[in-house]
Amino acid sequence: MTSDQFLQYIFSGITTGSVYALTAMGFTLVFNATQIINFSQGQLVMLGGMTAVALHGLGLPLWACFIGAVVVVMVVCVIFERIAIRPLLQKGVLAQIIATVGASFVFETAAMLIWGRNAVGLPAFSGEKPIPVGGAALAPQTLWVVGATAVIVVGLFFFYRRSLFGKAVRACAVDPTSARLQGISYSRVVVFSFALTGAISAAAGVLITPISFMSYHSGSLLGLKGFAAATLGGLGNPVGAVVGGFVLGIVEALGVGVISAGYKDAIAFVILLLVLFIRPAGILGARVVNRQ
Amino acid sequence: MGSYLRKHAGYLVFAVVVMTIPAYLSDAYYLSILAFMATKFMMAMGLSLLLGQAGQISLGQAGFVGIGAYGAAILTTKVGLDPWLAMLIAALLSATIAGLIGMPTLRLKGYYLAMATLGVNEIIYILIVQLKDLTNGTDGITGIPSLAIGGLDLGGPKAYHLVAWGVALLMLRFALNLSRSRVGRSLRALHRSEPAAQSLGVDTSYRKVQVFMLAAVFASIAGSFDAYYMNFVSPDSYTITFSIILITGVIIGGLGTVWGALWGTLAIVILPELLKRVNEDITNLVFGVLLIAIMVLWQGRSRGLWQTIRARRPGGSGGGAAPPGAEE
Numbered sequence: 001m002t003s004d005q006f007l008q009y010i011f012s013g014i015t016t017g018s019v020y021a022l023t024a025m026g027f028t029l030v031f032n033a034t035q036i037i038n039f040s041q042g043q044l045v046m047l048g049g050m051t052a053v054a055l056h057g058l059g060l061p062l063w064a065c066f067i068g069a070v071v072v073v074m075v076v077c078v079i080f081e082r083i084a085i086r087p088l089l090q091k092g093v094l095a096q097i098i099a100t101v102g103a104s105f106v107f108e109t110a111a112m113l114i115w116g117r118n119a120v121g122l123p124a125f126s127g128e129k130p131i132p133v134g135g136a137a138l139a140p141q142t143l144w145v146v147g148a149t150a151v152i153v154v155g156l157f158f159f160y161r162r163s164l165f166g167k168a169v170r171a172c173a174v175d176p177t178s179a180r181l182q183g184i185s186y187s188r189v190v191v192f193s194f195a196l197t198g199a200i201s202a203a204a205g206v207l208i209t210p211i212s213f214m215s216y217h218s219g220s221l222l223g224l225k226g227f228a229a230a231t232l233g234g235l236g237n238p239v240g241a242v243v244g245g246f247v248l249g250i251v252e253a254l255g256v257g258v259i260s261a262g263y264k265d266a267i268a269f270v271i272l273l274l275v276l277f278i279r280p281a282g283i284l285g286a287r288v289v290n291r292q
Numbered sequence: 293m294g295s296y297l298r299k300h301a302g303y304l305v306f307a308v309v310v311m312t313i314p315a316y317l318s319d320a321y322y323l324s325i326l327a328f329m330a331t332k333f334m335m336a337m338g339l340s341l342l343l344g345q346a347g348q349i350s351l352g353q354a355g356f357v358g359i360g361a362y363g364a365a366i367l368t369t370k371v372g373l374d375p376w377l378a379m380l381i382a383a384l385l386s387a388t389i390a391g392l393i394g395m396p397t398l399r400l401k402g403y404y405l406a407m408a409t410l411g412v413n414e415i416i417y418i419l420i421v422q423l424k425d426l427t428n429g430t431d432g433i434t435g436i437p438s439l440a441i442g443g444l445d446l447g448g449p450k451a452y453h454l455v456a457w458g459v460a461l462l463m464l465r466f467a468l469n470l471s472r473s474r475v476g477r478s479l480r481a482l483h484r485s486e487p488a489a490q491s492l493g494v495d496t497s498y499r500k501v502q503v504f505m506l507a508a509v510f511a512s513i514a515g516s517f518d519a520y521y522m523n524f525v526s527p528d529s530y531t532i533t534f535s536i537i538l539i540t541g542v543i544i545g546g547l548g549t550v551w552g553a554l555w556g557t558l559a560i561v562i563l564p565e566l567l568k569r570v571n572e573d574i575t576n577l578v579f580g581v582l583l584i585a586i587m588v589l590w591q592g593r594s595r596g597l598w599q600t601i602r603a604r605r606p607g608g609s610g611g612g613a614a615p616p617g618a619e620e
C-alpha cells in the first residue's frame with residue numbers, strides 16, 4: 001500500500017466513520033434515556049436516506065430534502081416511542097429486544113412496499129469534482145459528511161452540558177427515579193431522546209446516500225455497525241460513540257485495502273466480538289458494564 | 293405403564309398422528325410443506341429452550357442452520373463423507389462456535405448476545421458468499437446426496453418424512469424432559485432472577501452457554517436435513533431475516549413450554565401461505581407488527597399470541613397461574 005493509497009483509505013474511513021459515529025450516537029441517546037438497545041436504529045438511518053431520495057424525486061432542492069427527511073423520521077420516532085417503547089419501559093430486556101427487532105422488520109418492509117427494492121442515490125451536495133489532497137482525491141461530499149457530523153456532535157455537547165433540559169436528560173440517564181423526584185418529567189425526556197435520535201439518524205442517512213447507495217435493506221448492516229462502534233467506544237458514552245465510529249470506519253477502510261472488499265462487512269463484527277471478549281466496557285468505558 | 297401413558301399422552305398422540313401421515317397422504321406438495329415444517333420445528337425447539345426457559349435471545353439461528361446445511365453439503369460432495377457423519381461434524385462445529393460466542397457474551401446483559409449473534413449470522417453469510425472455492429458463492433452447491441441407512445435410500449418423500457419427523461420427535465422428547473429436569477428448573481430460575489439462582493448454587497453462565505449450544509446444534513441438524521432433502525443449498529436461506537422469522541414463530545407460539553415451538557412453526561409456515569394471496573411482500577410487515585403487539589400486550593412471561601388475546605378480553609381467563617414449563 002503506497003502512502004497515497006493509504007491517505008485515500010483514511011479519507012474513505014473517515015467518511016463512513018462519520019456515519020457510524022452518528023448511528024452509534026443514536027444508540028447512545030436512546031440507551032441513556034431508557035436503558036433500551038434499539039435494534040431498529042439502523043433502519044432509522046435507512047428511512048432518512050430513502051425519504052430524502054423520495055423528496056428529491058418530487059423536485060425539491062437538496063436542503064429541503066434534508067430537512068424533510070429529518071422531520072419525517074423524527075415524527076416516525078415519536079410515534080414509535082408512543083406505541084412500542086413506552087409500554088415496554090418496565091418489561092425487561094427480552095421484551096425490549098424483541099419489540100425493537102419487530103420494529104426493524106416493520107420499517108424495512110414498509111420502506112420496501114413504498115419505495116421498492118432498488119438501491120437509490122442522491123446527487124452530491126456540492127458537485128462530484130474531487131479535490132486533490134497530497135496525491136489522493138477527496139470527494140466534496142466527504143467534507144459535508146465530516147463537517148455536519150462535527151456540527152451535530154458539538155451541538156449535542158453544548159446542549160447536554162449547558163442547557164437546563166440537557167442536564168435534565170443526563171440526570172435521567174443516571175437515575176430516573178431521583179430525577180423524577182426533582183420534578184423532571186421522565187416521559188418527556190424519553191420522547192425527546194427518541195425525536196433527537198430520529199433527527200440524527202435521518203441526517204446520517206441523507207449525508208451518506210450520495211456516497212453509498214441506499215436501499216430498504218441497508219439499515220440492518222448500518223445498525224449492526226453503529227452498535228459495534230458504540231460498544232467499541234463504551235456503550236452509553238457519547239464521546240465513546242464518536243471515537244468508536246471513526247476507529248471502526250478507518251479500520252474497516254484499511255481492512256478493505258489489506259484483505260479484500262468482499263470481507264469489508266465482516267470486519268465490524270469481528271471487532272465487536274473481540275471487544276466483547278477482551279474488554280466489554282469498550283475503549284472509553286469508565287462505567288461498569290451492566291452485568292446481570 | 294398406565295401412569296406413563298397418562299403423563300405423556302399429549303406427546304404420544306402427537307407422535308402417532310405425525311408418523312402415520314404418510315399412510316394416507318401422498319400429495320407431493322403437502323408432503324414437502326410437512327418436510328420443511330419438521331426442520332423449522334427443530335430450529336424453533338432449540339430457540340424455544342433458549343428464549344422460553346433461559347430467557348436469552350439469539351438473533352442468529354439462521355447462521356447455525358447455514359453451518360449445518362453447508363457443512364453437510366461440503367463434507368458430502370467435496371470430502372465424500374457419509375451424510376450422517378457430515379451432519380454430526382457440522383453440528384459439532386456449530387456447538388463450538390456457539391460456545392465461543394456464548395462464553396463472553398452470556399455473562400453480559402441480554403442485548404450483547406443478541407447483537408453478537410446478529411454479527412455471527414452476518415459473518416457466516418459473508419463467508420458462504422465469499423469462500424467461492426468451498427461454497428460456489430451465490431451459485432450454491434448441487435448434487436448433495438440424500439440420506440440413506442445401510443443401502444436403504446431415504447430420499448423419497450415418505451421415507452424422508454418418517455426420518456425427519458422421527459428425529460424431530462426425539463428432539464421434542466429430549467427438550468420436554470430437559471425442561472422438566474433439574475437443568476430446566478435452574479434455567480427458569482435464572483430467567484426469573486439471576487442473583488437468586490446463583491445464590492441457590494446454579495452456575496448461571498455455564499447453564500446459559502449450555503442451552504445456547506444446544507439451540508445451535510438443533511438448528512445445525514435442521515439445516516443438514518434441509519440440505520439432504522433438497523439436494524441443493526444456496527446462501528439466500530441463511531440471512532438474519534430468517535433468524536428473525538424464527539424468533540417470530542417462537543414468540544407467536546408462546547414461550548411457556550416447548551410445545552409453543554410447534555404452534556409457532558405452524559404459524560410461520562401457514563401465515564405466509566395465507567398472506568401470499570393478498571401480497572407476498574407484506575409477510576414480514578405482519579410479523580413485525582405481531583412481535584411488537586405481543587410484547588406490548590404481554591403481561592406474564594409465558595404467553596403466545598392466543599393466550600395474550602384471551603387474557604386481554606374482559607372475563608378471559610388466559611393462561612392461569614401455572615408456572616411456565618410445568619405442564620407438558
